[in-house]
Amino acid sequence: MKNPLIRRIPRELISDWHKYLVIIVFLVLMIGLVSGMYVGHDSMLASIEQGKEELKLEDGSFELSKKANPELLTDISTGEMADVRQYYLEKGMEEADSEVSEAIEKELDEQVRNTIEEAVRTQCEAYGITDEDMILDRIDEAVDENYDSAIKEARESDEFTEASDEAYEEAHDAVREAVDDEWDEISEEYGLDDEGFSAVRVSIYEDFYRDESEDVDNDGTKDATVRVFRSDTSIDQASFNEGRAPVTGSEIAIDRMHADNMGISLGDTITVGGKEFTVVGLLSYVHYLTLHESNTDLMFDAFGFDVGMVTPEAFDLLRARIHYNYAYVYETEPADKIEQADTSENFLKSLITQTLVHDNELKSYLPEYLRQASNFAPSDIEGDSSATSILCYILIAVIAFIFAITISNTIDKEASVIGTLRASGYSKNELAFHYMSLPVAVTLIGAVIGNVLGYTAFRGLAVSLYYESYSLPSCHLVWSPTALVKTTVIPLVLMFFINLIVIVKKLQLSPLQFLRHDLTKARHSKARRIPAWSFLRRFRLRVMLQNLPNYVVLIFGVIFIELMMCFAFGLPDSLDHYGSRAPEMIFADYQYMLMGYKDSEGNVIETSESSAERFSAKTLLYPKEAGSFRTGMGSGQDESVTVYGILPDSSYVNMPGELPEKNVYLSSAFMEKFELDTGDTIALHEEYENKTYEFTVYGTIDYEGGIAVFMDQDTFLEVFDKKPDEFTGYFSRNEITDIDEQDIATVITAEDISKVATQLDHSLGGIVNAFKYVLIVLAAALIYLLTKIIIERNERPISMVKILGFKNTEIGSLYIIPTAFVVVLCAVAGFAAGYFLMTMVFKVFMLKMDGYFSYYMRTSSMILSVGYLLFGYLAVSVVDYIRIRRIPLNEALKNME
Amino acid sequence: MDESFLQIRSLNKSFGSGEAKQDVLRGMDFTVKKGEFCVLLGPSGSGKSTLLNIIGGIDTPDSGYVSINGDKLEDMTEKQLTLYRRKHLGYVFQMYNLIPNLNVKENIEVGAYLSDDPLDVEEVITTLGLQEHKYKYPNQLSGGQQQRVSIGRAVVKNPDILMCDEPTGALDYKTSKEILALIEDCNSKYGSTVIMVTHNEAIRYMADHVIKLRDGVVRHNDINEVKTPASELEW
Structure with a gap:
């Protein structure tokens, strides 16, 4: 026989329908949204994962100051550290040899000339020639006539060989000594003594790009920066949400999200680097799922930054400087996150030493696992799923408590019935089961309807939410077992246990206590006293x-x-x-960062703009606890700090008073973020070298635009060992038009x-x-x-x-x-x-x-x-x-x- | 009849402690035979309801014991006691304690569900004269009708013992007699032992066995040779 008490459940639902409707709608919405989130998230993450394989996502990338020669690429791909000691020795020897050889030649030349001169003068004296002009003419003639043979003779002499050997040896000894003396410092600077080093073999791919200006409405003003890649790259490829890849020189494919934000559609014409292009494709690059222009950007920017693809021919015709960016893929994939960090560190050592010995310069290095542009979106999606589900669970727990209180009240109200049923032989479990049925049934109804909505309406909502911000590839619905567990099992478990605890506790009373309505375990001997207020x-x-x-x-x-x-x-x-x-929050309306302070011809870069003022800047790192809020959010490294060298009486940065030695001003953002005070000491270190600089905080400059340190220009040049006329860029109130684009690294507005x-x-x-x-x-x-x-x-x-x-x-x-x-x-x-x-x-x-x-x-x-x-x-x-x-x-x- | 069906031996029970201590049952002894209609009679505070609750396994004595068919209740765990009540007892209280959102038939089924060998629900409804009310909810019934349902819920289990605690306490004269007649019917028709607590002296005449209590002790333990049918009782 079925327990007749079950029939109470639907009646209870109907009799108090408005209450249960509120609860069910509440549950349906919560569960539906979370389920939709999970299904949407799993669908998006699946498409991102698929993209990583199909579109060949890099394991990391680095940028060099100039194009790498084939030998350098071959050496880097071995993953071995270069012999820096040998490099310094060879370089030193080479320099010493040239100096010694120069000195020997000079000495030889002088000796030969002196010998010839002496011989001529002796001869003239013998002939009684005293006219000095005549003597000098004779000397010149004799030098012309005998110089080569005399030099040859001198070179062949044992004396010469002995002297020059001695000179070379002395010079070589001096070089060895110098390298030995400075070796510890060099070795520490590049971390060459690391015993745990093991070579990381990689395949290297060119992935050059140019940062061009993008003019969406072709009105001559820049609307965004577009990072243009070649369409024939074999790494970090793009998938097309709409349209296709460019095939002619006047076609371009750009990021779908940016196009959407800026109102660009397929077929529109935009101006990139002064040249008109027709948009033929809206794409999603596998390494630009979010449009982070720089990896240290706090946030991506799908308005002011874009990525695009043009044909190799069109790429060659663009004018902005080429960023010699190389992507690499490990031959052996690191097994886990710890190994990932080790591998990347070992590879960096190889990279630094190899670029050094090949006379190139490493501009930037970014292993993929730290790359915000490819990790921010999946990490955010995953993080949001857990955050949403936690919110959902909190609310379900609140609902569960509301149920528990309601049931607790019902039990109070039905005490006599419960007493009678218990006296008649109903067990506590049967009654607990009975009172549990309603919340569990309601949650089940909520979960079922919620999940149906999750897989239909809410999934689209969740997906569109992310497609509003991120440059994700198109995605297809995938079945999400996580959604089912997290949105059905967990809410049911929560509802079940919270109610079970309250109900079981409540049903602990004896049948007699229920019959007598004696429902509180510990009765107050006296009523709670309250103040003598009005009734x-x-x-x-x-x-x-x-x-x-x-x-x-x-x-x-x-x-x-x-x-x-x-x-x-x-x-x-x-x-x-x-x-x-x-x-x-910006010192100047325009802040120009130059590639170098001299142009390609070696002239110091000048401008006729009257408001322009030189400054120096350098990026260092401030140590902070490693790790990100979530993996892929933030660079996951130490805080990037811009150190400024400012001219005295600057009209852009007001540094009150003269700074004592090793003292600096900090931006208010820096002070606030790390809770620093005047008088504190900060240590900043170089990113790719083992060099640390210590400064004392002298005061604050009210600047919330970034984590920055300020010192005067002269101190800057001295501390960072710069040349007296060196600088990094210009602050300016107006746009500077007379500096070649090739010489400008970035402009900050x-x-x-x-x-x-x-x-x-x-x-x-x-x-x-x-x-x-x-x-x-x-x-x-x-x-x-x-x-x-x-x-x-x-x-x-x-x-x-x-x-x-x-x-x-x-x-x-x-x-x-x-x-x-x-x-x-x-x-x-x-x-x-x-x-x-x-x-x-x-x-x-x-x-x-x-x-x-x-x-x-x-x-x-x-x-x-x-x-x-x-x-x-x-x-x-x-x-x-x-x-x-x-x-x-x-x-x-x-x-x- | 089995002489040792229900044995009450040296039962003591008190409430409170110290000066406020009140002895409710003081060395109570008696036996009830199977199938007997037993009335526990006494004024308020005589300990009759406490005695009934102890027999029903919902209260425990301080000393002494209750045994049914040789099984002592004091040896039973809580689970066994629940099972004991489930298999052997039917309860009728002064207040009807019906489940408000179950109809008459369903309220009776609540009792039937507990039994391995329940009576036919429809037959019980007919016996109780509730046929025309069987789909009504408790709040649509009069007090007497609600008490009938409550008796139905207890009787349908086909219990060995029907425990009735002042079943007519809240009813008028006429209805009370009807209810008593029903309990009488159930006793004779289904053979259940009935233990009824009442303060109504008149009810003693319809019982086989009358135990009169006062101040926690048995004052009289009488067997009625001749019973008066409930319908003929006057008070």
């Missing part, structure tokens, strides 16, 4: 005390919602704040600073705004469910006070004001906690990222984030008041059952 105030306090468990869940829920509110309001506010301050804000706003703005409204609904639903319990629990007393003659408004004030008090208090406290927590979270997050901006919230947002929640509560209060008015007078007189 109504004491009544309200009693209501509050009676409903403490409800309020605990309410407090938890409200604080959670306020925390989310601080995120939903604070993130766009922080972005706006940062974006609006971008113009203040206010837009570059604010791009983080623009991009984040674009990626998150819409969803964050929607999130606010979801939160209001969530808050209202939560409060609705909890206050419903409070009123249901008090139906009889409410009915009784009605009979006694209390007015509905008075009763409303008795039962609504305590909740209102708790809600307002929680909202304010929750907001304060949320604000504090978000500030902390931002700081921790920023520490793991490159660059900095702080958490900021407008006063109006602060008020709104509490106001929205209270507005939600107000709506619920109206419903509650109506509910109180509808409680009939005879409720108090009814049989308990």
Whole structure:
């Protein structure tokens, strides 16, 4: 026989349908969204993984200052470290040999000339010639006539051989001595003594590019920078979301996301590097899933930065300098993350030494696992999945607690029935199972409908969310077992156990206690004493005390919602704040970084722009705890710091007062991010060499645009061993037009600073705004469910006070004001906690990222984030008041059952 | 009849401690035969409900024991006690304690579900005169009708012992007599041993066995040679 108690479940659902509808809709939305996220995420990640194989993603890349000769590439591909000692010896010997040989030749020449001169003078004297001019003429003639034979004779003499051998040997000894003396330093600088080194064999591919200006509307002004690659590259290829690869010299394929942001469609004409191209393809490069221009950028920029593909012929015709970028692929794939780091470190040693001995220069090195542009998106997708599911679980736990409280109240109400059933022989397990059925059934309904929606409507939503920001390849639906587990099994388990614990605890009482309504284990010997307030105030306090468990869940829920509110309001506010301050955050409207301070002909690069001012700059690293917030987010390395050398009386950077030796100013962002103080010592180190510089913090320069250090130009040149006339670039108020593009490395404008804000706003703005409204609904639903319990629990007393003659408004004030008090208090406290927590979270997050901006919230947002929640509560209060008015007078007189 | 069906031996029970200690049962001894209609009679505070609860396995004595068919309740674990109640007992209380969102038939099925050998639910409904109400919910029934359902829920299990705790306490005279008649019917028709707690002296005449309690002790332990049918009782 089926347990007849089962029939109560559907009746319970129907009789309280509005409550369960709220819960089911809530669960369906939560589970549906998370399921959609997972299915969408798994689909996207599958397509990214597939792309890595099919489109030949590099294992890393490096850039050289000039094109590598074949020998260098061959040597690098062996993965062996070059013999730097031999290189220095050979180089030293070569220099010494040339010096010695020069000296010998000079000495020989002088000796031969002297010998000839002496012979001629002796001869003249014998002939009585005294005219000095005549003597000199004779000498010249004699030199012309006998020089070669005399030189030959001298060279063949034993004396010469002996002397020159001696000179060479002496010079070689001096070189050896010098190399020996300095070897320790050199060896340390390049980490050559590493015993753990093992050669990493790689295959190397050319992946040259040019950073060209992109003019979307062909109006002559630059709209973005486009990194142009050749279409015939055999590494780091692209997949096409739309269109095809370029085949003629006037065709280009560009990034799909950038095209979308800038309103570029297939068939449009854009100007790249001053040349017009027709867009024939919208692509996604496997190594540019997010458009990070530089790996140390805080955020990618799909507006101001683009990647494109042209034919090799068109590439050759472009004018911006070529970046000699080489991609490599390991012959043996590292097994895990630790090995990955070791392999990359070993390979870097080979790279540094080989480029050194081949007289080339390593400009940059980036192993793929640290590459933001290819790792940020998958990492963000994975991270979002877990963050969303955690949010979902928190909410499901809240729902589970609401259920548990409801059931706990039902058990109280049905105490006599439970007592009778237990006395009749129903076991605790049977009753627990019975009371568990409803929450589990409701969760199951929510999970099933949620998952169906997850695989259909919400998957598209999740995917489109990422396609709004990232340059991902097209993806196809994949079946996600994770989604099923995380969105069905885990919510069910949560609901099951939270309710099980509460119900089992509640059912511990004996049948007799149920029959006698003796439901609290520890009875207070005396009633809780409360202050001698007015009757109504004491009544309200009693209501509050009676409903403490409800309020605990309410407090938890409200604080959670306020925390989310601080995120939903604070993130766009922080972005706006940062974006609006971008113009203040740049020293000059234009900051030109040059390739070198001299052009290809060796002339110092000058400009006629009157506002231009020279500065020096260098990138060093500030040590911080290794690792990223999430893998692939942030460069995952030490903080990149720009060290500036500023001219005295600079009109762009105001350095008050003269700096004592080894003292520097730090940007306010640097001070704030690492919590530094005046007087602290900072140690900055070179990226590819083992060199460290120590400075004392002298003061702060109000600059939030970057992590920067300032010193005067002369100190800069001295500290970094630069030539007296050397510099890095120009600050300028106006655009500089008279410097050759080939000589300019980068130009930084206010837009570059604010791009983080623009991009984040674009990626998150819409969803964050929607999130606010979801939160209001969530808050209202939560409060609705909890206050419903409070009123249901008090139906009889409410009915009784009605009979006694209390007015509905008075009763409303008795039962609504305590909740209102708790809600307002929680909202304010929750907001304060949320604000504090978000500030902390931002700081921790920023520490793991490159660059900095702080958490900021407008006063109006602060008020709104509490106001929205209270507005939600107000709506619920109206419903509650109506509910109180509808409680009939005879409720108090009814049989308990 | 089996002489040793239900044995109550030296049963003691008190509540509270120290000065507030109150002895409710003081060395109670008696035996009930199988199939007997036994009435526990006594004024308020005489310990009759406590005694019933101990016999029903939902309360425990301080000393002494209850044994049914030779099985001592004090030796049973909580699980065994639950099983004991499930297999052998039917309970009827003064308050009907029906499940509000189950109808009459379903409330009776709640009892039937517990038994390995339940009576036919429809037959019980007919016996209880609830045929026309069987699809009604408890709040659509009068007190007497609700008590009938409650008796149905207990009887349908076909229990060895039917425990009734003031089953007519909340009912009017006429309805009370109807309910008593029903319990009488169940006793004779299904052979259940009935133990009924009441303070109504008149009910003693319909019992086989009357145990009169006062201050926690058995004052009288009488066997009625001649029983009066419930319908003829007057009070």
